[in-house]
Amino acid sequence: MSGxxxxxxxxSKSFGAFRAVSKVSVALEKGEILGLIGxxxxxxxxxxxxxxxxLHPTSGDIRYHGRSIAGAHPHALVHRxxxxxxQITAIFPRLTVVENVRIALMARRGLCRDFLRPAGKMLKTEIATLLERVRMSDRAERYAGELAAGDRKRLEFAIALAGxxxxxxxxEPTAGMSGAERAVVVEVIMDLNARExxxxxxxxxxxxMVFAIAQRIVVLHQGEKIADGAPTEVRASPRVQEVYLGEAANA
Structure with a gap:
């Protein structure tokens, strides 16, 4: 890790008189898997x-590779x-897996206005590579709306990776999934980090799942950061056990 x-x-972020986040500092290192719980x-x-x-911060700064991005819009950050x-997958349910990924690639590369080229023949190699990275090659021609929860999430990963x-x-990458689906998604997440x-x-x-794959964990409580460290340190924190882990264990 190099910074x-x-x-x-x-x-900080306030909505009227309610402060949802208060003076929180988090640094994501290059190549790190950082879990955020609370x-x-x-x-x-x-x-x-x-x-x-x-959302744009009420106060404080956000930096990407050392440059402020506070106030930048999502589409600009995607290109960066x-x-x-x-948590709720953002896909086109009436299009196939391949078509969903193709649209994402075309949008990222400014090709959506290229009406003179048949879309079905574009970017085949890139699409195949993305689907292989998220273990979706065998579902390429399935309609997105017919996919199971874990498959929809992996398709969304492929769309995200198009940029x-x-x-x-x-x-919440494994929300609403069966144990088998969760295991595959965790494998994809770990592989993206390790290989890419x-x-x-x-x-x-x-x-x-958090303690199994996160290299570091940040804990929030009532909008404030109460812990930031290695999983073993966070698990042993009396404050974290008081406000969260005891509650989570009994949930």
Whole structure:
């Protein structure tokens, strides 16, 4: 690791009188898998929305490779190399897996206005590579709306990777999945990090999954950061056990 690729520096976000995130600092290192956990309403999704440009901070700064991106819009950040995957998958259900990925690649490369070239023949090699990376080659011609939850999530990963990102933000990547689906998605996440060097910041309610794959964990509570460290350090923290791990264990 050679320094932070994405930094949130004392960021706060208020909605009227309610402060969802309060002076939180998080640094995602190059090639790191960083888990973000906390009770419901802790500010996890708000922080991801700030990092992806979906929300703009009330105060504080956000930097990507050392340059401020606070106030930048999501589409601009995608082109810079920050991709976002949502808890509810964002796909075109009436299109096939291949067509979904093709649209993403065309959009990233400014080819959507190229009406003179048959879309079905474009970017075949790139599409095949992306689907192989997320273990979806055998489902290439399936309609997206017919896919199981784990397959839809992996398709969304392929769409996110179409922009060749260095950072991927994941909001509840295994939500609503069976154990078998969850295992495949975790394998894909680990592979993207190990083989592609993608830096990952993710939220997840499956505590066992977080502690199994995260190299570092940040814990939020009522919009504030209460812990930041290696999984063993976080698990041993009396404060984290008080406000979250005890509650999670009994959920």
């Amino acid at each position: 932070p690729v994405l930094e949130l520096d004392r960021v 009770p419901n309403g802790a500010g996890k999704s708000t922080l991801l929305n700030l990092a992806s440009g979906a 190399g920050i991709a976002r995957s949502f 060749d990102p260095s950072v991927v933000l994941l909001d 060097g993608v830096s990952l910041l993710f939220t997840e309610h499956d505590i066992d």
